Amino acid sequence: MTEILTAAQMRAIEIAAIESGEVTGLELMERAGRGVVEAIFAEWPALAEAGGAAPHEAHDGPRSPRGIEAKKKRRAVVLCGPGNNGGDGFVVARLLKERGWEVEVFLYGDAGKLPPDAKKNYERWGEMGEVTVKAIAPPPLLDDSFSIQEDFDLLVDALFGTGLGRPFSGLFAFLAEPSIQDLLRQKGVRRVAVDTPTGLCSDSGRILGTVLPSDLTVSFHREKLGHRLDSGPSESGKTVVADIGLEGWTRPPVGADGGCPAVPPGDIVTLVDGSHALLAKAGAHKFSHGHALILSGGAGKSGAARLAARGALRVGAGLVTLGVPHDAQAEVAAQITALMMCEVGDAGALAKTLNDGRLNALCLGPGLGLERARDLVPVALGAGAGARRAVVLDADALSAFAGAPDALFGMLHENCVLTPHGGEFQRLFPDLHARLEEVPTKGPAYSKVDATREAAARAGCTVLFKGADTVIAAPDGRCAIHAAVYDRGAPWLATAGAGDVLAGFITGLLARGFPCMEAAETGAWLHVECARKFGPGLIAEDLPEMLPQVFRDLGL
Template identity: 55%
Template sequence: MTELLTSAQMRAIELVAIESGEITGLELMERAGQGVVEAIFEEWPELAGKEGEKEGGSAPQPAASPRDISGQMKKQVAPRRAVVLCGPGNNGGDGFVVARLLKARDWEVEVFLYGDVETLPPDAKQNCKRWLEFGSVLPLENNLETSTMEADLVVDALFGTGLSRPLLDLGQMLLDICEQRAVGSYTPAAQRQGASARVVAVDLPSGVCSDSGRALCEAGFKGLEQNVAATRAVEADLTVTFHGMKLGHVLGAGARYCGRTVVKPLAIDGCHPTGGLVTLVECGRGQSLGKASQNHKYSHGHALVLSGGHGKTGAARLAARGALRIGAGLVTLGSPRSAMYENAAQLTAIMLHQIDGAHGVSELLEDERFNAICLGPGLGRGMDTQAVVIAALKARRATVLDADALTRFERDPQVLFDLLHQDCVLTPHGGEFAKLFPDLAAKLAAPALTGPAYSKVDATREAALRAGCVILFKGADTVIADPAGRCSVNSAHYERAAPWLATAGSGDVLAGIITGLMARGFSPMQAAEMGAWLHVESARTFGPGLISEDLPEQIPAVLRRLEPEG
């Protein structure tokens, strides 16, 4: 289980490790700096050259003679250049370690400090003094354009996870640095022709809130989409964090600012965070999605998916296909009379049953073998939809509500909340979430002026508590929460990015997958987490060109990869 930490939880882990005598603050800083340098050379081996790091970060040795044994002049390679931006806290201390270790590899290193050496925390001040044995420290207010344009690497060690305010005075300077980032080659020759350095962030790009992934804004601005100067956060090529990922690496725009995130261990036990823990949704080999050989179809449940009327049936069929592919023993599509022929022409393994209105739903659900229901995809927003949803919820079966089944209640969401029960899962995207929880959506959309900023995790947890059931708040940073406070993030970022899911009908398939898992007996939280993970993996298996009809057909390949070996 991968835990996503808040800045407060990470501070607590480090504090316990230090107070227990397991490690000192200076040792932690040294390990962090070493981790950053390791990550840089792992990401870009060409920057490592042939020289190894000299033990302990000692002073660089004199350069070898430019002549070889035959007396011929050797071609000299220009040394790599780095600019390290250090902040006023311990993140800046990590930066001084990075600078010293790069200098020990014969790099040319310039260090800029935001703040005063004398006001640095004790460990950061000690590492600053160590650096001063090898080079100087310049005030960050200096014009950095020349330095960064000639550098191979810019290290952002300004604020990391400790930022709680916008970068009012540094913002434009940092934006200028990021705007210089090269698109093509990073060779020194290319840089001299106008390309710029790679940008590496220590822990988190400066300007980004560690707990929300949001760039902190100046008062009076509405955010990055309206005014790029309002948010002022570093856009890194690589972010190196320690011990574990933070929420800001996967929430909001955090992943975009981070570029790519690498976790380096600190080799500490620390303490295990308890309250408010958020986990990363993961599935691995041996996940219990197989079927026992002695079971029959009814052992794996009977899912009911309700269809809209004529011309609005495709979404429900997509959901039904998702439920069947994930292993529900039987799936029935409930269709109004007006759409029976339309649905019949498209279905084979999925059964079809005529249902007209709320009375028909109640009548069909007298058969207790229907143990999971999917409502919403293509259902329509008329009064009939509200009555159908109410009838289904009164049957107290495992229920997934999506799309029209949610937006139909936007005028008075409390009517819906009063009917929901603990076996329900709501799967809103951003627009649907705003209609059910307008106050929470408004807080999430408001400019993030201070940190920790209100996050998608905060909003989803509050929504789950209010609704009394599991909420799956869709997006590349899908957040899943239950009323008890359990929360997880299904991150489709970095190597798991699946931009092809931005296609009509993909959410309907997700609703069907979750319904099928609940029909098979998985709890609402389990079904939501597993369904979200499988949804992304199915998209990644297919790749570019994906349309929603392709998603259910990729599920068997994903399930095969989960089967235990042997």
């Protein structure tokens, strides 16, 4: 899996590399600026034609003898901030100038106070062109001294990057106004952010004050948490990662010499990807792949459990049984074939059912009903569950304890997985949810990663906090993000029953012997992959039926 970093972790890696003597800060800055320019030309190849006209430009000039219209030079505006992100911007400006572009550079701050490497690149740019310097003290909005003389093709935001620690306001903030952004879009101006759009917290994806949205964001070495969380994907546009030669420095060594900040391995967050070696079935028989029990609600309320059960069976559980109260048995029996059914009417019946040691994974919650959940969850987690069999709690099994979450936490164990959406998370962890809802006044802002890690530690089990930016955390601090954004966007998952299928996927994987964290990660990835394979028009019933195609594509 790919690691994704906080701003502090990225700084620690850079410090470690620089203090090793293998690279200088100036070299890293040069590589970063070059990476931005290369990414721009890769995204918009037409811009790589030095001196060529932008698509929106009118050809009003005289024709050459060959009848070819004269072309205006391409123009860029580069906004440089008072730190090293601004230094990256000066490199971008210089490299564009060398390619024949006309470039205007604006510095937000005092040139004399720039960090050494940024100041060096400021001076290099000064040998090629002018810099319009703006004081740190913000002038009135739309100050007349900020003026761009002509239309331009490219706006490069190198103001703050990952270094922003307070709300973005004042000078240049007017560029974030919707009317200004609409104008830039109408004129075909491409907006590029260096590392992180200004105003976006790079650790949380939350907006600090206001934000300069971008069409392309170029991160360095690794993506940052904010590129995947909250508002990050929508404000970053397309995010690409530029290699700046730090591959050998993925993690600074703990206790590194020279005062290098250490990044504990447990603090690293990973991106869930498609590498799922455990998914393949290596022969044997159905009992080798587990037996899952999915508990159903009463008459008219069995659909959610049937969706979960179908998901568990399709994902590879050897056997799946639905535990159904008496009044829903005829309804369920008419709807299932490969699935099995047994009567589970109350806590006593569940305790008796759990005497079968072959049942190694349970799912409670989808369509269960609050009263039934309060009756059955303690049995599933306590008496008759001495083997600590895997348990997935979703939907009603979570909401049933909204008034007394500590009662639930006291029953949970390390083989449990909780799968709350935002409302269910709020009911179980109201204080953590409240922190996520607070308007951030400084960075790094409290993030969904922070909240999910704290929730997992409090519950003592794996927590999968659902959403487009799904976060999965284990009680030992391991954490992964599975974000259905960018090229993995799956808006069709916003449909009734999709979460029930996800609970079933995870339950089926647990029955097969997956550890809790891996089951949650793999289930989330498969869930989105199925939605992407099907596409528009998806309903929950379609998700399990796409698994065979997904598995074939994985070579299983």
